[in-house]
Amino acid sequence: MAAWGERLAGVRGVLLDISGVLYDSGEGGGVPIAGSVEAVARLKRSRLKVRFCTNESQKSRGHLVGLLRHLGYDISEGEVTAPAPAACLILRERGLRPHLLVHDGVRSEFAQVDTSNPNCVVIADAGESFSYQNMNKAFQVLMELENPVLISLGRGRYYKETSGLMLDVGAYTKALEYACGIKAEVVGKPSPEFFKSALQQMGVEAHQAVMIGDDIVGDVGGAQRCGMRALQVRTGKFSPKCGA
Amino acid sequence: MAAWGERLAGVRGVLLDISGVLYDSGEGGGVPIAGSVEAVARLKRSRLKVRFCTNESQKSRGHLVGLLRHLGYDISEGEVTAPAPAACLILRERGLRPHLLVHDGVRSEFAQVDTSNPNCVVIADAGESFSYQNMNKAFQVLMELENPVLISLGRGRYYKETSGLMLDVGAYTKALEYACGIKAEVVGKPSPEFFKSALQQMGVEAHQAVMIGDDIVGDVGGAQRCGMRALQVRTGKFSPKCGA
Numbered sequence: 308m309a310a311w312g313e314r315l316a317g318v319r320g321v322l323l324d325i326s327g328v329l330y331d332s333g334e335g336g337g338v339p340i341a342g343s344v345e346a347v348a349r350l351k352r353s354r355l356k357v358r359f360c361t362n363e364s365q366k367s368r369g370h371l372v373g374l375l376r377h378l379g380y381d382i383s384e385g386e387v388t389a390p391a392p393a394a395c396l397i398l399r400e401r402g403l404r405p406h407l408l409v410h411d412g413v414r415s416e417f418a419q420v421d422t423s424n425p426n427c428v429v430i431a432d433a434g435e436s437f438s439y440q441n442m443n444k445a446f447q448v449l450m451e452l453e454n455p456v457l458i459s460l461g462r463g464r465y466y467k468e469t470s471g472l473m474l475d476v477g478a479y480t481k482a483l484e485y486a487c488g489i490k491a492e493v494v495g496k497p498s499p500e501f502f503k504s505a506l507q508q509m510g511v512e513a514h515q516a517v518m519i520g521d522d523i524v525g526d527v528g529g530a531q532r533c534g535m536r537a538l539q540v541r542t543g544k545f546s547p548k549c550g551a
Numbered sequence: 552m553a554a555w556g557e558r559l560a561g562v563r564g565v566l567l568d569i570s571g572v573l574y575d576s577g578e579g580g581g582v583p584i585a586g587s588v589e590a591v592a593r594l595k596r597s598r599l600k601v602r603f604c605t606n607e608s609q610k611s612r613g614h615l616v617g618l619l620r621h622l623g624y625d626i627s628e629g630e631v632t633a634p635a636p637a638a639c640l641i642l643r644e645r646g647l648r649p650h651l652l653v654h655d656g657v658r659s660e661f662a663q664v665d666t667s668n669p670n671c672v673v674i675a676d677a678g679e680s681f682s683y684q685n686m687n688k689a690f691q692v693l694m695e696l697e698n699p700v701l702i703s704l705g706r707g708r709y710y711k712e713t714s715g716l717m718l719d720v721g722a723y724t725k726a727l728e729y730a731c732g733i734k735a736e737v738v739g740k741p742s743p744e745f746f747k748s749a750l751q752q753m754g755v756e757a758h759q760a761v762m763i764g765d766d767i768v769g770d771v772g773g774a775q776r777c778g779m780r781a782l783q784v785r786t787g788k789f790s791p792k793c794g795a
Contacts, residue, residue, distance in 0.1 A: 439681040443718050446709070450716055464730045465690070472694055474687050478726040486708045486722040 318536070320356040320511035322502075323347070324520035325363060325371070325387075326466050327543015329380060333469030336374045340542045344379040351381060358509045359387045360502070360518065362461035362495040362525060364431035364476060365410040368392070388505040390460035390495035391416035394429055397494060403456065405429040408445040408479075410436050427456035430483065430491070432463075432476040442479065449487045457483055461495035463525055467544045496522070497529025506535075521545045562780070564600040564755030566746075567591070568764035569607060569631075570710050571787015573619060577713030580618045584786045588623040595625060602753045603631045604746070604762065606705035606739040606769060608675035608720060609654040612636070632749040634704035634739035635660035638673055641738060647700065649673040652689040652723075654680050671700035674727065674735070676707075676720040686723065693731045701727055705739035707769055711788040740766070741773025750779075765789045 323329065329347065330337045350357050359382060363371055368384045368391075375382050391413050398405060398420055406425035407417060410433045417429075428445045449455040463475035480491045495501050506516055513534035520526020521543030530537040539545065567573065573591065574581045594601050603626060607615055612628045612635075619626050635657050642649060642664055650669035651661060654677045661673075672689045693699040707719035724735045739745050750760055757778035764770020765787030774781040783789065 433683075435683045437683040437686070439677075439679050439718070442681070442722075446718050446722075447715055450709075464732070465694075471691055474683070474690050474726070474730055478686075478690075478730040481729040482718070482722040482726040485725040486718055488708070 314536070315517060317515055318355065318517050319515040320358065320506070320509050320517075321350055322358050322360040322505055322509075322516060322518045322530070322535075323350075324496075324518070324522070324526050324543075325359055325361040325375070327521035327545070328519060328540055329359075329375060330378055331467055331469050331543065336377060338469055339378045339380075343542075347380055347382070356509045356511055357386070358505055360496065360505045361387060361389050362432075362463055364390050364413055364460035364495070365434050366412045367415045369415070370412055388501070388508060390501065391431065393501060393504060394458055394460060394494045395420055397458065398427075398429070403427045403458075405458070406445060406448045407431075408433055408436075408441055409460075410434050426452060427458060428483070429458045429460070430476060430480055431460040433479070434473075437474075437479055442482065446483060446486050449483065449489065455487055455489050457487070457489055457491040459491040459493050459495075461525070462491075462493050462497070463522065465544060467521075472544065496520075496525040497532070499529070499533050502530060502533045502535065506533075559761060559780070561759055562599065562761050563759040564602065564750070564753050564761075565594055566602050566604040566749055566753075566760060566762045566774070566779075567594075568740075568762070568766070568770050568787075569603055569605040569615070569619070571765035571789070572763060572784055573603075573624060574622055575711055575713050575787065580621060582713055583622045583624075587786075591624055591626070600753045600755055601630070602749055604740065604749045605631060605633050606676075606707055608634050608657055608704035608739070609678055610656045611659045613659070614656055632745070632752060634745065635675065637745060637748060638702055638704060638738045639664055641702065642671075642673070647671045647702075649702070650689060650692045651675075652677055652680075652685055653704075654678050670696060671702060672727070673702045673704070674720060674724055675704040677723070678717075681718075681723055686726065690727060690730050693727065693733070699731055699733050701731070701733055701735040703735040703737050703739075705769070706735075706737050706741070707766065709788060711765075716788065740764075740769040741776065743773070743777050746774060746777045746779065750777075 330339045368387050372384050404421045406428045409431040459480040462477040465472045517536040518530030519538045527537040574583045612631050648665045650672045653675040703724040706721040709716045761780040762774030763782045771781040
């Protein structure tokens, strides 16, 4: 294996996943992952550009950044690339009015979006809001559309909270895809557009960037397919059994 | 198209789906589908053998038969082939102790099954019991098993209640399959074993039987793959758009 210096030659920017890399979410706001507060501080003092690239879709960026600052991270909203704001851009561009199957914590990100008379469904990590009633409502909205459009904020299978592994939005997206016989459009990692927007926001080319995450598919695979380098941490949902 | 007499030549037994064929479930026990009480009575007076072959997994057979009798059907528990009793046989044969992700209404079917220290998950149409918490618990049980076994009572995408279309167990099975990276074993239609057990119970060969249902995949396709003839009714979840 090449030395770290060689493997990271020419890197000008670092993209950091948040959940499972910076902290494990959970009761009381979660806990930081050992050493990561210091690691982020060192990165930000270095010559490297740093950006946070998350599929967090249960909390607004404001809430997320507040939590992380409370845990000791030097981070601001403007440094975070997250799927809800990216989805809002797409909705506006395409004149889509979503039925929102989302957690109350992220609803504020959609405050400027017209949700009357829905012509699509946006699904995010709704957590406890993934009730049968809410899932069924989203299903019924899709079944009534001539051309059902389902926009999914990520495709994660699960993530790790302090209390254990938790089902992520990808599982519920699969459920709706199967029930309606459709394919969702994914906003968030591993979508190439999402990585590209993060790179643009930091002003770095793909070959000059490294993505650091705990998800072998969403973080590592997605970044590599965009021409970036990628590192998988052994925290968060990482498991030696399957690497994800 | 051949005349009915020709198409049904040699038929000795009729298998009837229940939901969407006999009745639409819903508030107050549901409503019978026009003409079907009389049709079942005529079939039972004829020389044909009749059996009810359902993927109903939210109610026990006792409860289901009680509802149908109340709606005017001449039907007894012994005439019903349903997935929960079939699953119980499999669990016993293979020494499996299930974690049950099921509706309270069907729990009595599993009364004789050892559910301590689970080594598999059984998922049925849990309806309102498909909460995030219950789904996550089933997911966590599967993720802790060395060889996760998921037994799904049917694979239906949705069914029709009097209030509209409702997500069925298949959608939630897909969610767990995706999250855990596994494939469920299906007990119920369209599994060939399930049709074969119904045929055995009525003492009729596949080529002598016709299946009548509203589901183009679970009823019609499944029966045809077993060598049976099949008819799709235009009630229940039938839609002229997609035939299912």
